Amino acid sequence: MVNKEHLYQYNNKQRWKVLLFLFAACIAAASLFYTNHLVKSLSRSERTKAEVWAMSTKSIISMPDVDDEFISFVYAVRDSLSTPAIITDSAHNIIFWRDLDETKTNVKNQTDSAHRGLQYDPVYFQKQLEAMQENHDPISLHLETGEEWLVYYRDSDALRQLRIFPYVQLSLIAIFLIIAYTVFNSIKKSEQNLVWVGMAKEAAHQLGTPISSLMGWLELVRTKYEAQDDSILNEMERDVKRLEIVADRFSKIGSIPSLTSHVVYPVIQDYINYFKVRTSEKIQFELTGDQSLEAKINIQLFDWIIENLLKNAVNAIESEGKITVNIIDNIAKEEIFIDISDTGKGIPKSNFDTIFQPGFTTRKRGWGLGLSLTKRMVEYHQGHIFVKESEIGKGTTFRIILKSNLKYEPTEV
Template identity: 85%
Template sequence: MTLKKDRIYQYDTKQRWKVFLFLFAALIAAASLLYTNHLVKSLSQSERTKAEVWAMSTRSIMTMPDVDDQFISFIYAVRDSLSIPAIITDAKGEIIFWRDLDSTKTNIKEHADSTTGNLHYDPIYFEKQLATMRRNHAPIALHLDTGEIWSVYYRDSDALRQLRIFPYVQLSLIAIFLVIAYTVFNSIKKTEQNLVWVGMAKEAAHQLGTPISSLMGWLELVRTKFDAEEDSILNEMERDVKRLEIVADRFSKIGSTPTLTNQVVYPVIQDFIQYFRVRTSEKISFELKGDSTVEARLNIQLFDWIIENLLKNAVNAIESEGKITVNISDNIAKEEIFIDISDTGRGIPKSNFDTVFQPGFTTRKRGWGLGLSLTKRMVDYHQGQIFVKESELGKGTTFRIILKSNLRYEPTQV
């Protein structure tokens, strides 16, 4: 019981760590965005100040022609040091000055007056620039001594625009890196786990071989000594020993590539139910129904293991008395076979429909939580699918297996 509690604690701790790491990553992302937003606001205010200073210096140059040359040079130096895309318009909306715009659009020689060399700006280009600037920022009003009001429009500099999108690019690259790193490390971890699993499985099969052979010998000796060739108890014992042989054979196949052969599904399931029925409580009834002719490519030892795990799971879900139904049907259009295994047990919460297939997850007081995860692995080997079709608390659960019919499979390792 203590070991069981430790495994549940470890599983819950693992889930909590995943949630914690996700929240921590979200906190880092939020902090990065907030700090970048703070920088953007500071730079935006700085650029607005630059636009105001540029506008005021331009106005000074235009409205103070009698000022000494040294002061004018200073004003020019101040104005030219401010680099920001901006446009000044008069009260009528006519463009008076601009700065840091595309020179190929702002200085175009007029074809009609090419001899004088007069330059003008591209009106369409400036309309687009003004529209953009109006969307970005409210205009700055410049009040002249004559009572006229000029409007200063500006847009963000390239550096500020890049800074706005930088955190999103940065977080995207970090996310991509983390996904790749997680995938690689998870793949390495699974490979290591598979190697350990394969080694343990083959060692278990090897260790079972000797006592199973001895048990078969002892059974034959008992039959001979007591002249009990047709004794029903010894016959059932022999069936159990042969079952042990099948179990050992299953473990020996892990890590190898077992063969798939065409099999009629109905009798394969029927044979196992007949074996399993007499080893289960009489209060639990079994029913096998559906299409008895459909075929699929199966490895019988592994497929028996699938059915065994699901039936055991159904029996454990039934607290006292109930029924287990196996229904076989097919979808001719998609060349699929459906195997539905239903019980009248306690049911599964909808939130656990996917979790039940994870290694280590179990709601039982005893058990390792490996049955359904192994089942899914073996269904995957048959290139099929398994999922919880439906379940209702207190009424029962239906697992569905989908296999392809009339299809040549590419074998893979179990």
């Protein structure tokens, strides 16, 4: 049965992440929409400026007999409009320009303030003209002489900066949030790890005394009843020793256990021999594959990995079935494959990655930490674990990949 409470908590956590992402997306969309609205308004304003500048230039050219006061007014209006622009004739020969890079010009005969008669850098002005032609449609001016002038202009620097500002702003906010999330998440995980390490070490310490007492009581029973070779007492002793191993595991959490080279087959076989007599007789166990492959492992942690996977396999088998462990040599990549298969109820494909996340469980009782911890211990061995294949109603195969020859750099468990 599915643990509805844990599943609800997990789904609720995922739902909050989606909602926060959608909220952030709405903020970004609103910012871009408003900025785009401002850009369009300023763009219309700049086109109006370009039109006024074009008309004032036309007025200066076409009305030479107007009194000086009016001409001065027209010049004042025109020169107050700071929009980069170029006027060409119908053949696209440059006649006038304004607000371009003056260092690209070579003043030869400046006959008026509109720069008539200037010699200019042709490459620079040709590039500017092409950019303006791509930027906006030209403004057409028809002179009294019958000529047609075309006024090209481009966006001001302020407008161009405004276009990219929201993207820069959102990028900086995103970078800040990512860094902040990473830092706070790291702090949170560090605090959680300290709590778990403390609880694990305390549990190991608390288990130490009753385990020692149980060993003593077993020896007393053997001596009193002269049952040195009693099979029941021997199995009890194996269980007590197993408790010692479990306590030792918890005492080493947060430290860096050593990895040594071991043949994998007998290590797995020893645990299967211990485990199968403590499960239902309707479940069969089979260990196959290469019996000579070696890998650098920590026996206690590796046993824990196999234990978790075998327990999951047993839980997946509702009544009777079979669990197979197959050890394969991947010579090409110097790897060892350990496939653990069961004939249980299977896992939906959508949960292949989710099942390794802390808190996810489909059991009625459970914390959802088994496979998460298993994945962490496999990674400690510089290996990988994943669901190789699974089919609902037919079973599941987990694959562990270990390096057979690798220089390890252990980290904390």
